[in-house]
Amino acid sequence: MNLFPLALAGALAFGAMTAQAQEVTVGVTTTGVPFTFVDTASQQPTGAMVDLAAAIAEDMGATPEFALTQFSALIPALQTGKIDLISAGMFATDTRREVVDFSDPVYSYGDALFVASEDAGEYQIDDLAGEVVGAQIGTTFADQLQAKGIFSEVKLYDSLVDIMRDVKLGRIKAGFGDKPIIAYQVAQNPALGVRLVEDYEPMSVGNVALAVSKDKPELLSEVNAAIAAMKDSGELAEIFAKYGL
Known part of the structure; x- marks a missing residue:
């Protein structure tokens, strides 16, 4: 029996899973300056929460893919699996905690x-x-x-x-x-x-935090670990200071 095709198929499947695991889709808005907005020169998402999500993804060994979304559609997009993470000027409220999980706070106002x-x-x-x-x-x-x-x-x-x-x-x-x-x-x-x-x-x-689907506790743990490290190093404060926050 030739096991090479099976081995090759398994390797390809594992590679695809690994590639998927290294990408995280982040929901951001275009109207949340200076937390999240689109840079007019580059036409790319930018802002404090965009930089923060990128830094968290880097700490996790993942690549962030930013999805521009209306603020009111962020939680529905998370619940339906269109995005993995919300990183915007969103308060962690008790009502929202009923449907999503929030990271440790990153900013208050x-x-x-x-x-x-x-x-x-x-x-x-x-x-x-x-x-x-x-x-x-x-x-x-x-x-x-x-x-x-x-x-x-x-x-x-x-x-x-x-x-x-x-x-x-x-x-x-x-x-x-x-x-x-x-x-x-x-x-x-x-x-x-x-x-x-x-x-x-x-x-x-209120406290601003990142939101994760309730069925992804491992992702929440990774996000919180990255936030804790950034607080200790001063990187978190530097990101917000860059945007006058």
């Missing part, structure tokens, strides 16, 4: 309130009672605003850029979103026509 540039008001949440406000669909901020029940409407948007446009045009009174993302965008592009309300007290402060 709260929500921000922004209004039109010509609006000089220094608002807190209760000052906006009865107004129309906006938030990004799928975010914890949207859920928190709706739960308060004090607004005439909480409009939900696919992106922060769309919220900023409607705030600038006076279609809604104010917008809410991730403070570091909004601060970065406003600083980089004053033409957006919005400003941060500096004295606003955030509704909450």
Whole structure:
């Protein structure tokens, strides 16, 4: 009996499995500057969470493949196996923990309130009672605003850029979103026509973490081991500092 074809087939199958094991598909968004966005020059995904995922993959001996995904579609993509990992400005909340597993925290921040540039008001949440406000669909901020029940409407948007446009045009009174993302965008592009309300007290402060499917505990362990090593070496802080975080 000639065993060579069987041996060859087995080797090829093992090689394919090894190649697959060395790739990790990472879900990122295009609207999460400076966490995740597309560089206009290279047209490649970039940002703090992109650099972090690349560094984690390198530590694991894997190659990252970045998949541009709407924020609201990140968890469904993870659940259906389209991606292996979420690396974005996503809070590790109890609600999300019911369907995905989160890594150890890598960054913490709260929500921000922004209004039109010509609006000089220094608002807190209760000052906006009865107004129309906006938030990004799928975010914890949207859920928190709706739960308060004090607004005439909480409009939900696919992106922060769309919220900023409607705030600038006076279609809604104010917008809410991730403070570091909004601060970065406003600083980089004053033409957006919005400003941060500096004295606003955030509704909450959350921990950003990477998300993994619940059926991949080994991947979660590898991710956490890489994060721990990067915290010890200072590499984690360097990655976020590179983007002003």
